[in-house]
Amino acid sequence: MSYILGIGLAVIGLCIVFAMLYKKSVIDKKIQELRDTEDEKLKAKIKAKEIIKNAESEALILKKDIELKAKETVYQMKEEAEKEIKIAKNEVLQKELRLTRKEESVDNKLEKIEAKSIELEKTRGELEKKNEEVQALIEKQEVELERISELSKSEAKEMLISKLRDSLTHETAVAIREFEAKLKETKEDISKRILSTVIGKAASEYVVDSTVSVVNLPNDEMKGRIIGREGRNIRTIESLTGVDIIIDDTPEAVVLSSYDGVKREVARRAIEKLISDGRIHPGKIEELVNKSRKEIEKDILEAGEQALIEVGIQGMHPEIVKTLGRLKYRTSYGQNVLVHSIEVARLAANLAAELGADAELAKRGGLLHDIGKVLDHEIESSHALIGGEFLKKFGEHEDVINAVMAHHNEVEYSTVESILVQAADAVSASRPGARMETLSSYLKRLASLEEIAKSFKGVESSYAIQAGREIRIIINPDVVSDDEAAVMAREVAKKIEETMQYPGQIKVTILRETRATEYAK
Known part of the structure; x- marks a missing residue:
């Protein structure tokens, strides 16, 4: 029994020892897991610190890059500003230099004029003295002639003039009658044939232009927006374009009035753009007016080039072409001046071809004959004379200049082509429907x-x-x-x-x- 009890106690002891050992191993394992968790936390903290440090380093680098770029931008802006200031200073210096040269030129001309004036006074005195001598000599000769002929000066003069008058009157009358008889037989037939042939070759349609343009509105509410608060929008448009804007009871429409077709077209396009954009205020108005003005300048140049192509003319100065294109927006008695000029060029060329004259010269003179109408509001003179002076500046042929200046008889004709340009101008202007005139004003x-x-x-x-x-x-x-x-x-x-x-x-x-x-x- 004691043996069995000892064995049992031993077994129980062993069990107790094994249980304690197992519990210890479990406790050790838990302790090890806790240690591993602490290590991981420590590593995570270290990693987080590294990430923060790297982020701070990258932020610092990015900050330096931004500061560097900002400095570069400021430097570039500064350079551009200095460059613009330098250019402006150079322009001012050039203008001052030109003014100085002009002043010197004017002073030199004044000195020359004074010298010439003194010389003219001297010459005038000499001429008066010689004139007195000549007059005395003539009087002496007249006295001698009266003595020889036994006739007074008035009697001799009257006798001579009477004989010459009778003889010349008779001969002139005979010659005139013969010439008129021959001319009457042929002139009407020849004129009718030439004009009918020429007009038939240059037949064209007419559209009567007016001095007003109508802009259609999407609704009547748009009128108020165009007027703007206290009228600021409409005043801005009128001041920038130089056109009168008429807003009345006409439904969904405003009227633009101006004798300057270019200004009227700029205003029309600008208002249509404003309506389409929807933002109507002074700043936007100025932007769109400038944009429309650039478009019109482009259209003017294209119109001038197209006119040259239509009539077949080459080799014309760009400034003349541009000025010619402005006639597209100019009217005379309701007749579009550019259309009229193109037709006059064709008529003059056809007349020249029929009569054996220089068709190219007549065509060129006909196309440019009214170019002065673009400039007559800037210079107070006849548009024919203004046009001729304008063409002289750009080296146009002197015969073309004469055709332009002579088409209203303000200078003498120097070529037959100049006469043909005047005839073509009269034919084009007198065609039925070519010019607009009310019956009352006509009567x-x-x-x-x-x-x-x-x-x-x-x-x-x-x-x-x-x-x-x-x-x-x-x-x-x-x-x-x-x-x-x-x-x-x-x-x-x-x-x-x-x-x-x-x-x-x-x-x-x-x-x-x-x-x-x-x-x-």
């Missing part, structure tokens, strides 16, 4: 012509014919002589020029009937 113009003619002494009646392009005046032959009739024609023409406005030119014809009666016995 008033005719009445004014007849009243001007009747205001002169010796006029029995007057008739405005050829749609107001000619005034025929019948005078009393007992009151007005032939010489006085020629003077009267000039005075009537001058009074018409001073008191009336009309397209083209008006021919003044004075008719004086002379009757000679004799009886054969």
Whole structure:
């Protein structure tokens, strides 16, 4: 029993020892797991510190890069500003230099003028002295002639003039009658044939232009937006474009009024862009007006180039081409001036071809004959003279310049092509529908012509014919002589020029009937 009890106790002891050992191993394992967890936490902390350190390092590098780029941008802006300031200073210096040169040139010219003035005064004195000597010599010769001929100066003069007058009058009358008889037989047929052929070759359509443009609006509410608060928008548009904007009861529309077609077109395009954009305020208005103005300048150049292509002209100065294109937006009595100029070029070329003249010269003169109308608001003078002076600046041929300046009889013709340009201009302007004129103003113009003619002494009646392009005046032959009739024609023409406005030119014809009666016995 004691043996079995000892064995049992031993077994129980062993079990207790094994249990304690197992528990210890479990405890050791738990302790080891706790240690591993602490190591991982420590490693994580170390890693986190490294990440933070790296992030701070990268942030510092990024900050330095940004600062460097900012410094570079500031430096570039500074360089650009200094460059612009330098350019502006150079421009100012150049302008000052030009002004200085001009002042020196003016001073030199004044000195030369003063010297010439002194020289002219001296020459004038010498001429007066010589004139006195010549006059004394003439008087001496006249006295001697009177002594030899036994006739006074007035008697000899009257006798000589009387003989010459009788002889010349007879010969001139015979020659004139013969010439008129021959000319009358052929001139009408030739003129009709040439003009009908030329006009047939240059047939074209007309669209009457006006001095107003209409801009359609999506709704009437847009009128208020165009006007703007206290009218600031409409004032801005009018001041930037130079166009009058009329906003009335017309539904969904505003009217633009200006005699300058370019300004009117700039305003029209700008308003349409504003309506399309929807943002209507002074800043946007200025932006779109400038944009429209650039577009118009491009269109003007294209119009000038297209006109040259249409009539087949090459080799023209770019500034002349650009100015020619501006005629697209210029009207005269409702007639588009560029369309009119193209037709005049074709008519003049066809007339020249029919008559054997220089067709290219006539064509060039016809295309450029009204170019001065673009510039006549800048210079107070006739558009024909302005156009000629403008073409001289850019080296245009002198015969073309003469055709431009002479087409309203303000200078003498130097070539037959200049006469053909004037004829083509008259044909183009007088075509049915070419120019717009109300019936009342037309009748008033005719009445004014007849009243001007009747205001002169010796006029029995007057008739405005050829749609107001000619005034025929019948005078009393007992009151007005032939010489006085020629003077009267000039005075009537001058009074018409001073008191009336009309397209083209008006021919003044004075008719004086002379009757000679004799009886054969």
